[in-house]
Amino acid sequence: xxxxxxxxxxxxxxxxxxxxxxxxxxxLGFNEVQGVRVGKYIEVDLGxxxxxxxxQKIKTMCEKLLANTVIEEYRFEINNSC
Amino acid sequence: xxxxxxxxxxxxxxxxxxxxxxxxxxxLGFNEVQGVRVGKYIEVDLGxxxxxxxxQKIKTMCEKLLANTVIEEYRFEINNSC
Numbered sequence: 228x229x230x231x232x233x234x235x236x237x238x239x240x241x242x243x244x245x246x247x248x249x250x251x252x253x254x255l256g257f258n259e260v261q262g263v264r265v266g267k268y269i270e271v272d273l274g275x276x277x278x279x280x281x282x283q284k285i286k287t288m289c290e291k292l293l294a295n296t297v298i299e300e301y302r303f304e305i306n307n308s309c
Numbered sequence: 310x311x312x313x314x315x316x317x318x319x320x321x322x323x324x325x326x327x328x329x330x331x332x333x334x335x336x337l338g339f340n341e342v343q344g345v346r347v348g349k350y351i352e353v354d355l356g357x358x359x360x361x362x363x364x365q366k367i368k369t370m371c372e373k374l375l376a377n378t379v380i381e382e383y384r385f386e387i388n389n390s391c
Contacts, residue, residue, distance in 0.1 A: 233350050248351070251374055257366065262354035268315050269330070272344035284339065292333055 228273040228281045232303040234294045235266035269293055281305050310355040310363045314385040316376045317348035351375055363387050 236242050242264050249263040271288070273281050285303050294301040318324050324346050331345040353370070355363050367385050376383040 235350065235352070245351075248374070252353075252370060255370075255373055257370060259356050259358065259366075260353060261356045262352075264352045266350040266352070268317065268348040268350035269327075270317070270344075270346045270348070271334075271342060274341050274343045276341065284341075288334060288337075288339060291337055292330070 228276055228278065228305060228307065230271045230273060230281060230285045230303050230305045232269040232271065232285065232289060232293055232301060233266060234269065234289070234299050234301045235264060237298055237300055240298045266299075267293075278305055278307075310358055310360065310387060310389065312353045312355060312363065312367045312385050312387045314351040314353060314367065314371060314375055314383060315348060316351065316371070316381050316383045317346060319380055319382055322380045348381075349375075360387055360389075 244265045245263040248265060249260055252260045252263070271285065273284065276284070282303075282305055285305065289301045289303065290296060326347045327345040330347060331342055334342045334345070353367065355366065358366070364385075364387055367387065371383045371385065372378060
């Protein structure tokens, strides 16, 4: 089981890294870009577990380590492929 | 048009951040985790452009700024939602 976890800052939280990327893109000529937000993308290889258990485990991992739930939100997908 | 860009290290490149996360998860009791890879997730708001132009622009942004194509690979999705 492989899980793909996406961690992003909450909409209400300022994203200076995203702003920096937006300005860098504008400096390269992409003035039409109206907003950039940067987050994390994490692939976790869980080995052989069933899907419901995998979901539960990934949720716990996100709450405990992968995301700071005060300022970040997360979502994840779980795939069968090894 | 909104684009979601995923930037990951190539499979052949060592990922020390992923290793650190894996060890931290093991320390929390998740010993079954067999591998972790950490990448970037970037949301770009392109304003009103048509899809084929948006695709072309995002590709150029990735090649020029968002990804280091020597060690990283990228993929992206483009959505109509504003």
